[in-house]
Amino acid sequence: MKQLLKQIHLPGFDMMGIVLMLWICTLPFIALIVVPLFGPQIGAGIAVALLIAMLLICWGLCIPLVVKLYRNKRRESQRLLE
Numbered sequence: 001m002k003q004l005l006k007q008i009h010l011p012g013f014d015m016m017g018i019v020l021m022l023w024i025c026t027l028p029f030i031a032l033i034v035v036p037l038f039g040p041q042i043g044a045g046i047a048v049a050l051l052i053a054m055l056l057i058c059w060g061l062c063i064p065l066v067v068k069l070y071r072n073k074r075r076e077s078q079r080l081l082e
Contacts, residue, residue, distance in 0.1 A: 019058045023051050 027047060035043035 015062060016055075016058055019054045023047075023054055026050060 030043050030047050
């Protein structure tokens with residue numbers, strides 16, 4: 001089982017978890033600061049916009065790492081076939 005997890009582990013999975021936990025931790029601050037000032041609809045909109053922004057940043061950092069990983073694996077497999 002551990003070998004299977006090592007095989008499917010991609011760079012960025014841990015970063016994605018950290019981003020999601022960070023977003024969850026910001027929700028109380030949004031509830032305490034934004035909602036009383038601007039209302040629940042604006043608070044929900046800011047929470048969703050923050051999640052999307054954080055995920056886009058995470059994907060922007062993680063996708064090049066995944067591409068690099070697969071390029072290296074592809075080169076290694078081509079070397080083995082030659």
